[in-house]
Amino acid sequence: MHRLFCASSVLFFVLNLWTHSAFCQTNYSFELADIDRGRLSSPEQSRERLIAIPMSALSSDEREYYQYLSAYFLTFDGDLDAVITEYSALLEITKNADIRIRTLSSLINLLGAKKQWQEGFYRVEELLALLQKYPESTYRPAAYIALALIYKQINQPETALHFAERALSLEDIDLFHKCLSMEVKLDSIVSLDYKQLVLSDFTETDAVCNAADLDYELVNIAIWKIKWLKQQARYQEALNVVELTLVQTEKFRQDSQLIDLYNEYASLYLALKQYDKAQQYAELVAGFDNIDSFVGDKIKMYDVLRQIAEVKQDFNQAYYYLNEKLALEKSMFESKLANEMAIQKAWFEVDAKQSQIELLDKQNDLLKTESQLTTEQLENSLLALSLVSLLLATLLFWSFRSRKVQAKLRYYAHTDGLTKIANRGFFTESVESLLSQAQKNNNAVSLILLDLDHFKNINDTYGHQVGDWALIQVAATIRDSVTENAIVGRLGGEEFGVALMVQDSSVGLRIAEECRQAIDNIDTNKSGYNFKLTVSAGVGCSSHAGYKLDNLYAAADLALYQSKQYGRNRVYEYSASMAS
Incomplete structure (x- = not known):
């Protein structure tokens, strides 16, 4: 219910x-x-x-x-x-x-x-x-x-x-x-x-609930029990529960529960082929002034009335009930879809804000590291000035140390601190270079976008440490599933990207599917908890979207949206029909 x-x-x-x-x-x-x-x-x-x-x-x-x-x-x-x-x-x-x-x-x-x-x-x-x-x-x-x-x-x-x-x-x-x-x-x-x-x-x-004296909850429990009995074809037992529950419900009259019970009466009598009683209770449902507020129940009512009309061979009336039922189902589906889209949009906006906060935190960490390195350089420079006798050794030392510092800064600038793969900036720079090279040689490039499914639930349920563990495992699994020449990066939050030169678009689709399967097989028990890790993926290829990164990214992102829209834990490849 x-x-x-x-x-x-x-x-x-x-x-x-x-x-x-x-x-x-x-x-x-x-x-x-x-x-x-x-x-x-x-x-x-x-x-x-x-x-x-x-x-x-x-x-x-x-x-x-x-x-x-x-x-x-x-x-x-x-x-x-x-x-x-x-x-x-x-x-x-x-x-x-x-x-x-x-x-x-x-x-x-x-x-x-x-x-x-x-x-x-x-x-x-x-x-x-x-x-x-x-x-x-x-x-x-x-x-x-x-x-x-x-x-x-x-x-x-x-x-x-x-x-x-x-x-x-x-x-x-x-x-x-x-x-x-x-x-x-x-x-x-x-x-x-x-x-x-x-x-x-x-x-x-x-x-x-009886000990807590909560009548409303007792009726809900009874209604679920009725439906459970009905699924097992225990119709007479279900009718007995309906009769007892109806007496309780009519004491404090909750229309939503009464409508549900009358519908259960109607469907049970229909199953027992007592059509007149089934019609009687279906018509009681129709008689509620606020029945339009309960679309699901109204659909059930019309379905019972349709079946009764068919048994009585009143096909005109059955056709009318069928049309009413289908119209309500369409309206209910559209309303449900709009609500789900609003929920997804809200989640995306919350996630985007959290990702922005995480990015600012990482930028602050990088600034602290640069400050520490600058302080170290200053202290060592003062030491070099005071030790004139060791000037040559100090200069040689700092030449070597400077190269290490620069290498360390380059690493921080190019690498995602958590997953140790390319960050968004370096990933974008590398993919643009790959596209330029591929265009000159007339080679195709596939871009794969992978987004971890229900990652927010993992953070909420098990904590951010387990969430970080999941991101690290997914990044390592993607890296192990692609060729050495592929570019792998974390684009933000739970989104990852893979770019590689391919013979045709089918290669990118195959590699994306291999990544999905490998992630689906990750053993999460090692984190201390048992949960499922899956990703949705979208694949775009330069043979369809061209060599401009913005267009290729938009194509892969649209395919990723299709994967999310049609159930998650799957891979879609961009096609021109998606854009239309």
Whole structure:
């Protein structure tokens, strides 16, 4: 069920982050902490108590605590933009680690609900850094759930599952957060593979959420169980669960869940060939005033009605339902594609900013090295002046040392410090020289661009040291997979380039595929963790794009985009049809 984030994330930032202690030992600190503890069971009364506290009487820490609670209560008014503004303003002033972790956890959920991806991803980075710096924070369960939910929404169930399991691994997790974590875990496994589930998965999650008295989560679990039973053709058992769940759902009436349950009723009766009952529940779905807000459910409804019409040989009506279903599927696909493109664009912009920061850091390191070398030269020059008797020896020594210094500077100027292959500047210079030579001799040149897939997930999940290890292994693997005459460089972040003279474009395509396969076979257990390394690659050849580097790079980059667009871990070669 893919509405978990939209519904549960709103529930999460309305009901998350229990408070166990006050931030300052004053009367108002205890009052604020008591309001915080009571906001779940009596939100209106707690909000009135908060408003009654005079802000002028509070210390700076208490004011920040007050601002967090005030923003929290503002969520009940429904103006999410206003809440985002309040949380962002609080992050500008507070240095309290617990308040920052709580605020970021709530803010990430809100940004996900509003699909403000770029800001959301920046805040994810900030929250991960805080959790690494404060590993014993009381608010880790809520933070891990917030991270799991946003990764679930951007269709990365593996990462969502990872964070849900990290929350569940905490010894001090309470029932409320344990229920939410188990729910996200169950939803992630549903997205990955229903076949991984067994009946005890639903039973255990149901028991925890029942103990936490979370009705909404209990209905979600029941709906996944119904679909699991239906996949195994256990229709009567599924119907029994629907009947029990419907009674519970109608008590607090959540339209999204009722629509889902009625659709399950309809599909189950259809499978049992009880067509009149199937039609009855499909029409109940159609009768909801807000059914247009649930496109996926409306598609299921039309599909059931189409099949019933075909059984009754009402082909005109079946054709109508089919057309409605296809139109909705097209609209849903376009919306999903636009959302995925927005997510990818946000990731690219975040990665570009991080790459720029890394480049500035490397430039600073180079300047420090040059400064150190200059200092060494000055000190040795003064020594040479004071030792006149050794002038000739000193001059000979410095002649030799100068050559070493120059060689060292050339190495730093041409080499990527982490992977020990050519950096972007030297790679570009070398490729332009290769193209000039190839054009004179009428030879072809292939340019291969390789981009490590989901590298950000590796950094987020295992840390930057493991990320650096992965980059070093990929660079070494590419170097070992190409000929000695090939030019290999790191172009920035997780992007690599290979340029070489070839007989025809097929040679570049073959070498790119060999690189992809070699990287796919890297044993990551040597890093201390078990994860998958893959690359997407694009190949451009001068026989198609000419000998101008900008054109050749654009061709390879367009092919790389195709590899990313159509599933990753594959190689595409540029063709004229791509440009059109």
